[in-house]
Amino acid sequence: MKNIFITMEGPDGAGKSTQIELLKKYFEGKDIEVVLTREPGGTRISEAVRAVILNKEYKEMDYKTELMLYTAARAQLVAEVIKPALLQGKAVICDRFVDSSAVYQGMGRGLGVEQVYKINEYALDGLKPILTILLDLDATEGIRRKKNQAELDRMEEESIDFHKKVVEGYRQLAELDKDRIYKIDATLPVEEIAKLIREEVDKRI
Numbered sequence: 001m002k003n004i005f006i007t008m009e010g011p012d013g014a015g016k017s018t019q020i021e022l023l024k025k026y027f028e029g030k031d032i033e034v035v036l037t038r039e040p041g042g043t044r045i046s047e048a049v050r051a052v053i054l055n056k057e058y059k060e061m062d063y064k065t066e067l068m069l070y071t072a073a074r075a076q077l078v079a080e081v082i083k084p085a086l087l088q089g090k091a092v093i094c095d096r097f098v099d100s101s102a103v104y105q106g107m108g109r110g111l112g113v114e115q116v117y118k119i120n121e122y123a124l125d126g127l128k129p130i131l132t133i134l135l136d137l138d139a140t141e142g143i144r145r146k147k148n149q150a151e152l153d154r155m156e157e158e159s160i161d162f163h164k165k166v167v168e169g170y171r172q173l174a175e176l177d178k179d180r181i182y183k184i185d186a187t188l189p190v191e192e193i194a195k196l197i198r199e200e201v202d203k204r205i
């Protein structure tokens with residue numbers, strides 16, 4: 001069996017957490033041990049970095065600093081959690097990964113996708129997901145769903161134009177890397193999305 005490293009991507013409010021939980025249960029039903037983690041976060045250090053990144057008071061944060069902080073949180077998560085779990089034969093499902101930086105910082109902030117992947121190479125140390133699931137949802141709907149849930153963080157508070165660039169960015173990435181990125185319409189019923197994900201996962205493992 002291959003190293004099962006799966007990432008879940010999509011704009012804020014697309015329903016990633018629900019699908020991650022359902023996928024975890026699916027793996028457990030197959031007797032595969034699963035590690036769930038999230039970005040930015042998933043380790044003591046990365047969660048501390050997350051608190052800095054998403055703090056609404058840090059309005060002065062430079063975009064390059066933002067990119068570096070996401071990348072630093074990722075380096076720690078890869079080294080401390082993801083690689084060790086894969087080495088022990090566990091499956092790892094990560095809520096967001098490097099593609100989030102590609103679209104939010106590379107496209108949303110305009111730092112450039114190539115540049116973002118280049119900087120991340122150092123943090124990833126050769127690690128690549130076998131599958132990335134993209135829950136595709138229009139920006140306005142995503143933000144509307146989020147507003148109903150909780151107080152918005154520093155990224156979610158960004159303008160609707162920013163979030164539109166993010167959604168467009170994801171769609172472009174999915175077109176460019178069809179082998180790895182599997183795009184699903186996030187407005188479908190939860191169980192239907194879960195079924196599509198299970199079918200795609202089965203093809204890869």
Ligand code: TMP
Pocket residue numbers: 012038039040070096097098099100101102104105155156
């Ligand atoms: P979350 O709300 O999904 O936990 O993610 C926190 C926010 O950080 C979300 O708005 C997406 C954003 N983000 C980036 O801008 N770049 C990244 O590399 C990651 C992982 C998340």
